[in-house]
Amino acid sequence: MAIARDNAASLFAEGGASTLRLILYLAGAITLMVLDHRADYLQRLRRAANVVIEPTYRLAGLPAQVARATRDAVVSQNQLADENRSLREQLLLAQARLNRLDALLAQNERLKALLDAQHDLGLAVQFAHLIDVDLDPFRHRVVLDVGADQGARVGQPIIDARGIMGQLVEVLPATSVAMLITDPTHAIPVVVERTGLRAIAYGSGATDRLELRDIPRSADIKEGDRLITSGLGGRFPAGFPVGIVATVGIDANGLFTTATARPSAALDRSGEVLLLQDQPQPYGPPATLGGAAAPAAAPAAATAEGP
């Protein structure tokens, strides 16, 4: 209290920092947070404020973009840089196709007769650039330069030449925010390519690590195993590389095997990404009985999405 009186007696004092006002504002902040946590007002507010948000993102991303552009100019001539870029885009597409083909071949070997011709080998994708904006170093989110106007939808998987990067979690008219697979709140259903073992890869919060928990002790998994998406959950299409198992250990209780994996995608280096357009095959029993199939698919979708 002595401090308060001291402050009030000082020359330039004003009653701006009274405890009552603090309490009022704190209550306001807490109310907002609770409301937002329950009903996600922030997303709606951001969508309404996108006129301001999007230019700000682009402005803040400008220096990084300029830096990249000047580097290109110094390294080679303009024309070469352009050609290089277009080639890189083509390569990205080609590699994504190849990856898909590889996985399908492996699948073909395992399930020879069962694989029918329903699989569409064509890959409907959309090209997107990352906008270099730092939302929060401890949340693995990136901003892309495509939005609802370009047909982006929440939940679309994003990939780069080497594998799955993440999924869109928020779409504004001309930009969108994607969550990377290494975000601590993200989880993606995977399958070990060698053995067909199913698991869930959780983000660890580090850009070079995914965590696989609660694998049965008897399961066959070892270092160097390739993890690909299983397609369960209906969010990510099957067969895309996710990571490579780096370490295998036993959890604290000694009941389960745990493993860590290195993501295949260049999460911290990719400047260009692909948005997958085709919806993955619906998962679960066909929805013949009205809405009866929906509850069965919901938990799996929830795991894919993360909490």
Added chain:
Amino acid sequence: MSRLRLQAWLVTATMLAAFALQLMPLPPLAEPFKPYWIGLLVVYWAMETPERMGLGRAFALGLCADILVGQLLGEQAMRLLVLAFIVLRFRARLRFFPLGQQALAVLALLLNDRVVTLMIRGFAGEPMPPPAFWIAPLTGTLAWPLLFVALDRLRLRQRSAD
């Protein structure tokens, strides 16, 4: 009158710069080292010109920051509110601390801010951030003397220009 307007302009401009700095990306390795620029600026203006940075302003700035980058509406509003309140309360002392001691006080403020953040995110059900989470207050402390001297110069020049 024009001095006041100039000052208001300076506060706005520096806050906008802080928002831009906060959004600007760093190389991935350097990212945890990025100071909480918005917080530092709020501390500075609350300390120097409390009539321009009361609790209401801090709250409003926090809401802007939340809309711009946040995940939870009100998170940064609360953080900046707490920062501004502590500074305004102890302003009479903080102002006359030597720069080094002031930097230490800022370290305490920023660490407290981290604790507040952790609490909020904990309640929101987010997992614990990695240890690198605690680096930013240290770099913020190192940045404080530079920021303080630079902004004081700016204000001095503005005052002498009058």
